[in-house]
Amino acid sequence: AQSVTQLGSHVSVSEGALVLLRCNYSSSVPPYLFWYVQYPNQGLQLLLKYTTGATLVKGINGFEAEFKKSETSFHLTKPSAHMSDAAEYFCAVSDSAGGFKTIFGAGTRLFVKA
Amino acid sequence: EAGVAQSPRYKIIEKRQSVAFWCNPISGHATLYWYQQILGQGPKLLIQFQNNGVVDDSQLPKDRFSAERLKGVDSTLKIQPAKLEDSAVYLCASSLGGLADKYNEQFFGPGTRLTVL
Numbered sequence: 412a413q414s415v416t417q418l419g420s421h422v423s424v425s426e427g428a429l430v431l432l433r434c435n436y437s438s439s440v441p442p443y444l445f446w447y448v449q450y451p452n453q454g455l456q457l458l459l460k461y462t463t464g465a466t467l468v469k470g471i472n473g474f475e476a477e478f479k480k481s482e483t484s485f486h487l488t489k490p491s492a493h494m495s496d497a498a499e500y501f502c503a504v505s506d507s508a509g510g511f512k513t514i515f516g517a518g519t520r521l522f523v524k525a
Numbered sequence: 526e527a528g529v530a531q532s533p534r535y536k537i538i539e540k541r542q543s544v545a546f547w548c549n550p551i552s553g554h555a556t557l558y559w560y561q562q563i564l565g566q567g568p569k570l571l572i573q574f575q576n577n578g579v580v581d582d583s584q585l586p587k588d589r590f591s592a593e594r595l596k597g598v599d600s601t602l603k604i605q606p607a608k609l610e611d612s613a614v615y616l617c618a619s620s621l622g623g624l625a626d627k628y629n630e631q632f633f634g635p636g637t638r639l640t641v642l
Contacts, residue, residue, distance in 0.1 A: 452635065452638075454633030454636055455568070460630065510581070512570060517566055
């Protein structure tokens with residue numbers, strides 16, 4: 412069965428610093444991987460997704476993630492944090508073995524210090 | 526394009542009372558999902574509809590939760606009777622559905638925050 416582990420329930424960075432949010436997944440077949448962002452009192456918004464092809468995926472707001480099959484990872488990065496990036500981030504996986512049901516990680520809350 | 530609409534945004538009830546949530550998906554989206562998001566956790570799928578048929582309700586507590594999507598468009602989720610542990614945000618999402626949607630990109634509404642006292 413698929414699963415997602417997000418390392419660190421809270422991450423704090425200074426404005427302008429690198430953002431790195433870690434995600435490891437488990438899947439018995441090639442996975443589809445997603446990062447969603449959730450701002451306070453709002454629903455989830457898709458940041459980026461990996462389906463097939465290029466393993467480095469670029470998303471909205473300057474975020475990108477790299478699919479590393481050997482490490483079963485899909486870490487999210489942004490070179491320079493902005494105050495507006497403060498939110499909760501969810502990694503998610505779906506695959507054909509699971510009927511394309513999306514399984515979400517527990518989330519990582521990103522704090523950005525001025 | 527209008528997003529996924531949900532109402533109410535907030536609801537406070539006593540335990541053992543009943544409550545209903547409403548969702549209107551993006552126009553043309555065949556697939557509709559209800560998720561439960563408990564504080565500090567990721568969303569958990571309760572039920573998935575494809576048009577007006579149920580695709581997956583394996584994690585829906587059927588003794589107290591029910592959901593319907595009668596005309597294949599909007600949907601209601603009901604809890605009767607509510608328990609303290611039902612306090613959560615209930616998220617509705619929709620996606621295109623069908624073969625073109627195998628990547629399952631979902632669009633979420635703002636959610637309904639339920640507090641059971």
